[in-house]
Amino acid sequence: MSQSIKIQFVADNEAFSPVLVLFAGKDGTLAEAAAKRVGKAVAARIKAVATTESFSGKAGSSLALPAESGLGDSPVHLLLVGTGEGETDFLRLGGQVQSKLPKGRDASVFCALPGGAFDAVAAAEFSLGFRMAAYRFDRYQTKKGEETDSKPGALSLLVDNPAAARKEAKTREAIYGGIELARDLVNEPPNVLTPAEFAKRAAGLEKLGVEIEVLDEKALKKLGMRALLGVGQGSEQESHVVVMKWLGAKDEKAAPVALVGKGVVFDTGGISIKPAESMEDMKGDMAGAAAVVGAMHALAARKAKANVVGVIGLVENMPDGKAQRPGDIVTSMSGQTIEIINTDAEGRLVLADVLWYTKTKFNPKVMVNCATLTGAIIVALGVEHAGLFSNNDELAANLTKAGLATGEKVWRMPLAPEYDKIMDSKFADVKNSGGRKGGSIIAAQFLQRFVDGCPWAHIDLAGTAMGSPVTDISKGWASGYGVRLFDRLVADHYEG
Numbered sequence: 001m002s003q004s005i006k007i008q009f010v011a012d013n014e015a016f017s018p019v020l021v022l023f024a025g026k027d028g029t030l031a032e033a034a035a036k037r038v039g040k041a042v043a044a045r046i047k048a049v050a051t052t053e054s055f056s057g058k059a060g061s062s063l064a065l066p067a068e069s070g071l072g073d074s075p076v077h078l079l080l081v082g083t084g085e086g087e088t089d090f091l092r093l094g095g096q097v098q099s100k101l102p103k104g105r106d107a108s109v110f111c112a113l114p115g116g117a118f119d120a121v122a123a124a125e126f127s128l129g130f131r132m133a134a135y136r137f138d139r140y141q142t143k144k145g146e147e148t149d150s151k152p153g154a155l156s157l158l159v160d161n162p163a164a165a166r167k168e169a170k171t172r173e174a175i176y177g178g179i180e181l182a183r184d185l186v187n188e189p190p191n192v193l194t195p196a197e198f199a200k201r202a203a204g205l206e207k208l209g210v211e212i213e214v215l216d217e218k219a220l221k222k223l224g225m226r227a228l229l230g231v232g233q234g235s236e237q238e239s240h241v242v243v244m245k246w247l248g249a250k251d252e253k254a255a256p257v258a259l260v261g262k263g264v265v266f267d268t269g270g271i272s273i274k275p276a277e278s279m280e281d282m283k284g285d286m287a288g289a290a291a292v293v294g295a296m297h298a299l300a301a302r303k304a305k306a307n308v309v310g311v312i313g314l315v316e317n318m319p320d321g322k323a324q325r326p327g328d329i330v331t332s333m334s335g336q337t338i339e340i341i342n343t344d345a346e347g348r349l350v351l352a353d354v355l356w357y358t359k360t361k362f363n364p365k366v367m368v369n370c371a372t373l374t375g376a377i378i379v380a381l382g383v384e385h386a387g388l389f390s391n392n393d394e395l396a397a398n399l400t401k402a403g404l405a406t407g408e409k410v411w412r413m414p415l416a417p418e419y420d421k422i423m424d425s426k427f428a429d430v431k432n433s434g435g436r437k438g439g440s441i442i443a444a445q446f447l448q449r450f451v452d453g454c455p456w457a458h459i460d461l462a463g464t465a466m467g468s469p470v471t472d473i474s475k476g477w478a479s480g481y482g483v484r485l486f487d488r489l490v491a492d493h494y495e496g
Contacts, residue, residue: 017107299490371461
């Protein structure tokens with residue numbers, strides 16, 4: 001949930017705010033431009049304190065200095081932040097500075113590094129990292145803790161070319177809006193974020209020019225989405241599919257890029273019920289759908305010159321008397337029959353119908369689905385990479401590059417016909433679970449049966465989107481993973 005932060009880009013001859021942030025390299029050395037800006041006397045005092053305190057300038061380190069009276073009409077508090085050696089990650093640096101600043105105090109950041117000045121892109125990335133680090137989800141806390149007691153103050157970035165920085169930052173603001181939306185969705189409690197409520201929030205993208213269609217259960221039955229509907233039949237909440245279309249290309253009829261998301265708003269496991277421990281985390285089993293909605297927000301808000309379709313399947317998996325059972329056989333929209341072995345392997349059933357619908361209705365250039373699909377991917381890759389499976393080397397390579405560029409990293413995993421044997425069913429075309437061995441691969445092999453030859457990739461983000469670790473730009477649990485990855489994929493390969 002946003003804490004409103006005013007970030008402005010101003011010329012480097014502007015007056016300093018109550019807190020001044022300066023960057024230091026090895027041994028606390030200031031950039032030449034920064035030393036000149038604060039003056040010889042102040043620069044000398046900074047150097048003396050840094051030496052006394054053994055401040056090494058290591059990346060992410062900081063040193064608060066006594067207030068200086070020689071920098072303006074009133075004393076200015078100084079914060080020295082280390083950048084270390086080598087190439088600077090400006091997104092991460094923005095997050096580091098946000099965490100170091102005193103709460104509720106306005107600050108100036110002099111955008112000069114020992115290795116040279118920020119350019120417009122670097123300043124914009126810094127501002128995005130600052131915003132991402134400031135995010136907190138506290139709307140249900142009636143008593144605010146120290147972290148949320150005082151909102152962050154305004155931030156002035158002192159740059160050589162404010163106009164260029166503002167132009168670059170406008171794009172980052174659109175992306176941050178998508179990240180914040182995705183984080184909010186994943187963090188919401190399941191009694192609030194029902195499938196209907198999720199659909200309503202996704203429909204809010206209409207104000208950005210996104211075309212929205214919400215399919216209710218009557219429409220889904222008519223389409224033959226019995227695999228998806230089977231997952232939700234034990235819930236009092238109706239299942240929905242939301243279609244979001246952003247037509248930003250010159251030719252609105254050109255084949256789109258398709259993003260598909262799993263949106264299980266709460267997953268008990270159904271009849272194959274999960275253990276009680278940490279079941280509350282299953283409110284985040286819709287993080288794939290949240291990433292798609294966030295990405296659609298980012299693309300529309302920055303007016304991406306591309307046609308992109310986002311489709312999400314929204315269900316709740318509950319163990320009611322009407323719930324599907326192990327042993328049931330359902331007929332998917334594709335006509336393929338599926339034997340239910342484990343009702344906790346439900347996400348692939350949702351995606352099976354949504355993938356088939358997306359391919360047959362929109363005939364996309366490429367189709368990428370994302371889902372918190374398996375715990376096995378966390379065993380394999382931990383929480384630093386999402387699992388990537390694809391039937392197309394070019395698409396896989398483009399996603400890998402986008403992941404490296406944004407820090408939302410993916411690691412390609414294998415697909416092979418030999419795995420299909422594990423899903424053979426005695427009674428249907430395929431079964432929905434093949435046991436513990438190669439669990440993430442089996443799930444991906446299952447999904448591949450429903451893409452009808454379309455260039456396709458599946459991203460298993462179970463370890464990166466919810467329950468995510470604290471980093472410089474994410475303070476935990478819901479990271480918004482996927483928004484920047486998908487935005488970068490479209491920007492680098494499908495706009496023009």
